[in-house]
Amino acid sequence: MDNIGCKVIVSGHVQGVGFRYYTSQQAHLCDVTGHAKNLYNGDVEVLIYGRRTAVTKMLQWLNKGPASAHVKEIKVTTIPYEVIKGFASY
Structure with a gap:
């Protein structure tokens, strides 16, 4: 398996818009x-x-984000792969 992990910091108008x-x-x-x-x-x-x-594919989407947001920049850092279930939003 070619599994990876990434930490992405998305900046711009990305809060309060359903991001x-x-x-x-x-x-x-x-x-x-x-x-x-x-x-x-x-x-x-x-x-x-x-x-x-x-x-x-997910990183490509994050670079644009949803139509309601304005992504200015993403910073991507490779992190160790972890097996977790689902996708949470905090």
Whole structure:
């Protein structure tokens, strides 16, 4: 298996626009696990675990986000792969 993990910090107008909800929906479509949570500075942290191709697809979506958001930048850091169930939103 070619499984990877990524920590993504998404900045821009990404809070108060349903970003975490839409991220959870997209994670389900991409077949990745992890979580999305708001940070105090206005960014959103997204952890993604899954097959390399699925994670890449999710990263492409995060670079644009939902229509209600304005993504300015994403910062991606590779993290150790973990087996977790589902995708949570905090």
